[in-house]
Amino acid sequence: MQGIWTTERIRAAEDRLLAVTPDGELMRRAAFGLAVHAAEMLAEHTGSVSGRRVTLLVGSGNNGGDALWAGAFLRRRNVAVSAILLKPERAHAPGLAALKRSGGKIVSLEDGPQWIRRTDLVIDGIVGISARGPLRADAAALLEHVSSPVLAVDLPSGVDPDTGAVDGPAVVADRTVTFGALKPVHALAPAFCGEVYLVDIGLRPELGEPDLQRLDTADVAAAWPVPGPDDDKYSQGVVGVAAGSATYPGAAVLAAGAAVRATSGLVRYAGHAADVVRGHWPEVIATGSVTDAGRVQAWVVGPGIGTGHEGRDVLRFVLGRGVPVCADADATTIIARSPDVLDARDPDTPLVLTPHAGEFERLMGSPPGADRVAAARSAARKYDAVVLLKGHCTVVAAPDGRALVNTPRGSWLATAGSGDVLSGLVGALLASGLDPWLAAGAAAHVHSIAGSLAADGAPTSASGILGAVPDAIRSVRSLAS
Numbered sequence: 001m002q003g004i005w006t007t008e009r010i011r012a013a014e015d016r017l018l019a020v021t022p023d024g025e026l027m028r029r030a031a032f033g034l035a036v037h038a039a040e041m042l043a044e045h046t047g048s049v050s051g052r053r054v055t056l057l058v059g060s061g062n063n064g065g066d067a068l069w070a071g072a073f074l075r076r077r078n079v080a081v082s083a084i085l086l087k088p089e090r091a092h093a094p095g096l097a098a099l100k101r102s103g104g105k106i107v108s109l110e111d112g113p114q115w116i117r118r119t120d121l122v123i124d125g126i127v128g129i130s131a132r133g134p135l136r137a138d139a140a141a142l143l144e145h146v147s148s149p150v151l152a153v154d155l156p157s158g159v160d161p162d163t164g165a166v167d168g169p170a171v172v173a174d175r176t177v178t179f180g181a182l183k184p185v186h187a188l189a190p191a192f193c194g195e196v197y198l199v200d201i202g203l204r205p206e207l208g209e210p211d212l213q214r215l216d217t218a219d220v221a222a223a224w225p226v227p228g229p230d231d232d233k234y235s236q237g238v239v240g241v242a243a244g245s246a247t248y249p250g251a252a253v254l255a256a257g258a259a260v261r262a263t264s265g266l267v268r269y270a271g272h273a274a275d276v277v278r279g280h281w282p283e284v285i286a287t288g289s290v291t292d293a294g295r296v297q298a299w300v301v302g303p304g305i306g307t308g309h310e311g312r313d314v315l316r317f318v319l320g321r322g323v324p325v326c327a328d329a330d331a332t333t334i335i336a337r338s339p340d341v342l343d344a345r346d347p348d349t350p351l352v353l354t355p356h357a358g359e360f361e362r363l364m365g366s367p368p369g370a371d372r373v374a375a376a377r378s379a380a381r382k383y384d385a386v387v388l389l390k391g392h393c394t395v396v397a398a399p400d401g402r403a404l405v406n407t408p409r410g411s412w413l414a415t416a417g418s419g420d421v422l423s424g425l426v427g428a429l430l431a432s433g434l435d436p437w438l439a440a441g442a443a444a445h446v447h448s449i450a451g452s453l454a455a456d457g458a459p460t461s462a463s464g465i466l467g468a469v470p471d472a473i474r475s476v477r478s479l480a481s
């Protein structure tokens, strides 16, 4: 697991560390790491470091201080460094003095655009973890002239550090170098951060338990069930899929197919698309109704079942089976409109809800808002369920407060039917007995890898994502071994 800490916790940990560290030491560690990354980016993009030009955008806090010190370090490698001070009177004084001593140039705000246009690399030291709100007009105007790669100090300025939300101008970085620990912005705003690198400044021992997590490949590989020598088709967990309709059989084919591809056990299907499902997946035992589907260890219910009384009856039936349920799509809408269906649920059986923003609004009465982690946590508490909030970055929250983020590679999952595939994956993992929060997180992880493998640079479809599920699992297992 990768730990992620809110800025409040980071600041408290930094205070403790600062109290036992010589003055300026932490910033110098941070800035040195930053300068190493800047040199690497110069070499990557221009083929050399010496003689290249770097422009620093310097705000009024320590984030600007980091940039100024990094500029001084880069001078030692004969880089031409210029600094544009957004608030000259409040620029970090020791950093500014160090840059001046090293031969760096201070450029006025008015001259800024022409320097930015000629530079090989821009370093964004406008704001860091104390930032609030979008970039102000002076910084936003400068950014319009950027055509070189951008390296963000700690985080891309203009993006909210704790939520990753953007509601105005913001820096779009090619690389972000952060210090001490990952912050929520790094998991929740990948399109603004670019590649994220963590520089160790000795903060970890002061941090305590993370506020938020991200699964890494090894976690997913360890969690993903594969058959052992003593397994048979029943011992690995049987998953039931109640999805689709005669008019809309596609959701059933996709959800059942994902369950087939995710794990090795047995998949049962119940619903009006039984013939179509059987035609696509001969290994699925398909029946017309949930009442004669047979025993399963988890149910996936919802995709394409409709929101009428028949859908309600199906949902009520599976909620009453005493096994974990992944309620997706139409099932979330039914729960939002008729919360009494949840009376059928034994409170001890896990429930996973997988809303997108619109379904979330139906469930909670208001949209997720800027703080998607807080939103998912509050829904998890309200429904006593694991809530997988879909979006560019998927957030998974458990009723006990655990939360994780899945940061995707690209936006390839934004395609019709993609959610049906995800629900099938979640169901298969639930049936294997995995902790529901981990099951939802691992499913989201493999789903997004399948999306990028299927796309490989060109738009894909839910069928493409489904087809790539085995390769995604394979890649997770091989990377981790």
Ligand SMILES: NC(=O)C1=CN([C@@H]2O[C@H](COP(=O)(O)OP(=O)(O)OC[C@H]3O[C@@H](n4cnc5c(N)ncnc54)[C@H](O)[C@@H]3O)[C@@H](O)[C@H]2O)[C@@H](O)CC1
Residues within 6 Å of the ligand: 014, 015, 018, 026, 027, 028, 030, 031, 059, 060, 061, 062, 063, 064, 066, 126, 127, 128, 129, 130, 131, 132, 133, 134, 135, 136, 153, 154, 155, 158, 179, 201
């Ligand atoms: N505290 C520490 O021990 C360390 C801090 N470090 C750096 O220090 C940064 C935090 O520094 P600070 O707490 O000084 O704060 P920041 O550098 O994040 O900047 C806050 C300043 O920017 C202004 N500001 C806030 N929102 C703004 C906006 N939207 N547009 C323009 N200006 C805005 C505020 O008035 C405040 O003066 C970290 O992100 C990191 O880069 C690193 O040097 C590592 C060590």
Ligand SMILES: [K+]
Residues within 6 Å of the ligand: 063, 124, 125, 126, 127, 128, 152, 153, 154, 155, 156, 157
């Ligand atoms: K920054």
